[in-house]
Amino acid sequence: MSTMRGGGMGLAHSAERSPRGGSARARATEVPKRKPNLKALWPEIKALIAPRKGLLVAGMALMAVNRVAGLVLPYTSKTLLDKVLSPTNPHPELLPKIIALVFSAMIVQAITSFSLTQLLSKAGQRLIAEMRRQVQRHVGLLSVAYYDENRTGTLVARIMSDVEGVRNLVGTGLVEFVGGLLTAVLAFVYLLHRSALVTLTVFSVVGLFVFVLQYAFKKIRPIFRERAKINAEVTGRLTESLGGVRVIKGYHAEEREASVFGVGVERLLTNVMKSLTLTSVLGSASTTVLGMVSALVMWLGGHAVLSHSWTVGDYFSYNMFLAIMVMPIFQIVNIGTQLTEAFAGLDRTREIMAELEENQDPKRKLKMPSIEGNVRFDKVEFAYETDKPVLHGISFEAEQGTVTALVGSSGSGKSTVISLICAFHSPTSGQVLVDGIDLASVDLNTYRSQLGVVLQDSFLFDGSIRENIMFSRPDATEEQFLFACRTARVDEFAERFPDGYDTIVGERGVKLSGGQRQRLSIARALLAQPRILILDEATSSLDSESEAMIQAGLNQLMVGRTTFVIAHRLSTIRRADQILVVEQGKIVERGNHAELFALGGRYYDLYTRQHGLEENLFLAPGEGDEVPA
Structure with a gap:
């Protein structure tokens, strides 16, 4: 079984790729802001809701009972003021009945609220856990190239944070949204019955505010989307900094890292400030509208009481129903923001789930049988980026049970060759064949289970x-x-x-x-x-004695297996069956140690230079210097 599940080899060829470059700030500006496409999101939303349809129906029913029970108090206030507390003709016998009715309604509200939380909030959390598992599994099945282009911290944010908002679709958020609308409609019907003139006048003001809300949500939605992206970038940089703390301290770069992180935090703060400005504007607007509505009701309702077309109970009851109607509309600001956040997170999750898994290529249908170990490169060319080739027409054959060593300067293409053998990437042109089977057509699970990889890191x-x-x-x-x-x-x-x-x-x-x-x-x-063994500087971190002992174990492991070795310490590959000297993406020399040493070419140059360097390391200053003539 491969020891490189879930990627990791992508780092090995970092020296052979041109760096993406740019700071977190620069990368953020490369991708234009865009709003979630709700039409495109609808299939995902429907897929989330469909299996939980019964749960949501039960939630809606509980919410309806809860909201109707909440109307008992304002409805009984008219009877309380006009009959029970009437100064001319009081009916105190009705007071216990009203109290019992209101108390019963409050009990019903308490029970339904508790049931909603237990039913929907827990369902929302289960959905989050399920989606995290799905996204993590999918990310794990993506190609190494995807990992090369995305920071670890960004992927962590996608898995852990972006799915958080979906609880508002299946949890209490959506149900509260519908429940608020239901309450508003019931209250509106009562208010129309009480006075169509006052109600339509008030409703025209509220309707204008709803129109403004719709415009405001269009402005807020991309801000939330951008916030998640910035947060992922900042988290990614922080993850890298914490992982590389020894390098940072070794170069006394704590202040520089703090500065880079500070820039990211400042961008995040700017985004939050912008969203706070918009939400505070909405809050101020809602307070203003509430004041206008209150003034209108006081004016029109006050005149109605003075003209004896309304009683005091009518006026008091109307105000309570009006508050019940207006309150959900203002709550929609908060719930709407939560739903907007959910849509933005779902949109980002949809993006990553749309990435094609590396084994989903229609060509990858062939099951790899038990590997014998004959590997052949046939005119292989490869480029990580278009028009920037890394390998140029590489051709070689490694027979079953042989050891092939790859040597050359850093960035020459050695690790890219290994990456192609592992099928982490596919050639731009040409073929990589194992036992005569093109790896581009092989089911990766059946192939990589027969690989073993030992990396320098x-x-x-x-x-x-x-x-x-x-x-x-x-x-x-x-x-x-x-x-x-x-x-x-x-x-x-x-x-x-x-x-x-x-x-x-x-x-x-x-x-x-x-x-x-x-x-x-x-x-x-x-x-x-494994049937194919890949050793990338497998003994580079060992002392000479340990290396000699482990090399004996590796020699035992290599028997009957096709082995590929990347080695900078050339003394470790003298016994290789063939040595490929790779420079600038081409094989410039090939043969065994004796043949290449006798050739006096690039391998001879690398070997003698390395041995001269190793010897000079143990000489006293000036001991190995030439004496001028």
């Missing part, structure tokens, strides 16, 4: 030594596990820890030395028993 999870080694083969036996540990010399240090193989290694294996991390990575590949 050994990635470890924040778990135990055992968990990290067993990652490549969770069903391995204890005997197989211990054999891999002994072969990779993991037992030498692991068994000295108090917790042995259950010792927690820390994030990215920070509690272990570089050599210990690399031994774990080698043990992980050993346990996988």
Whole structure:
């Protein structure tokens, strides 16, 4: 099984790609702001709601009961004022009945409110958990190229934050929105019955405000979308800074990182301030409208009472129903903002879910049988970016059970060749064939399960030594596990820890030395028993004694397997069956060590220069200098 699940190889070829460049601020300006397309979002919204239709219907029913119960108090206020408390003809016997009715209505409201929270809020949280699982699974199945173009922090924000708002679609948000409209309609009918003139006059003012609200939401929606994007970028940079804290401290760059993060936070603050300005304007407008409505009712209602067409109870009841009608409309400002946030998050989630999984290519239908190990590159060309080729017509063959070493200067294309063998990318032209089968047509799951990869930068999870080694083969036996540990010399240090193989290694294996991390990575590949083995500077972090011991284990692992080795320490590849010298995306020399050394070309130059450098490192100052003639 591949030890590189979920990507990771993308970093290996970073030196061969032209950097994307630009700061977080510059990247943010490259993508134009746009509003969520609600028409395009409707299928997603419908897909979310459809399985929970019964839940929402039950929620709507509970909300309807809750809102009708809420109308009991204003409805009974007229009877209370005009009959029970009438100065001329009081009816005190009605007071207990009114109190009992109002108290019962409040109990009904309390029960329905509790039921709504239990029913819908929990359903909303379950939906969030479900969507996070779906998005994470989908992101994990995307190509390495997608990871190359997107920051880790941005992807984390997509998985964790963007789905948060959907609770307002299935949770209480949507139901409260509908419940508010229901309350407003019922109150409006009562108000029309009481006085059509006063009600239509008031409603014209409120209708104007609703029109303004619609315009305001169009302005707020893209701001929320932009906020999520900025937040993802800032989180991404913060994630990188925390992960690279040793590099930052090593170069005394704390202040520079604080400055970069500060710029991102300032952009986020600007966005929040802009949204706060708009929402505060809406709040002020709603207060103004409320004042206008109150003044109108006082004027018209006061005249109606003075002309004896209304009683005091009518006036008081009208005001209470008017408040019940207007209040939901103003609540729509908050609920509408929540729904807008939900649509924006759903839109961003839809974008990432629309990305094609790397194994969804219609051409990838062929199941890879058990690999024998014959690998052939046939005139392969490749470019990460259009018009910027990295490989130029690479052709070579690696026969079953042989060791092929790739050497050359940094950025020459070695890691890109490895990336193509792993099928992390597909050639721009030409073919990569394994046992005569074009990798572009192979189901990746059936192919990569037969690969083993050991990188120079050994990635470890924040778990135990055992968990990290067993990652490549969770069903391995204890005997197989211990054999891999002994072969990779993991037992030498692991068994000295108090917790042995259950010792927690820390994030990215920070509690272990570089050599210990690399031994774990080698043990992980050993346990996988791969058919094709890829070693990218697999022993670079080891001392000479450890390297010699582990090399013996690797030699045992290589028997019967096709192995590809990237090595800068050329002394480690003398026994390779073939050595490919790669420069500027081309194979400039090929052969074994003896042949290439005798050739006196690029390999000879690299080998002698490296050995001269290694020897000079141990000479006293001036000891190896030439004496001028």
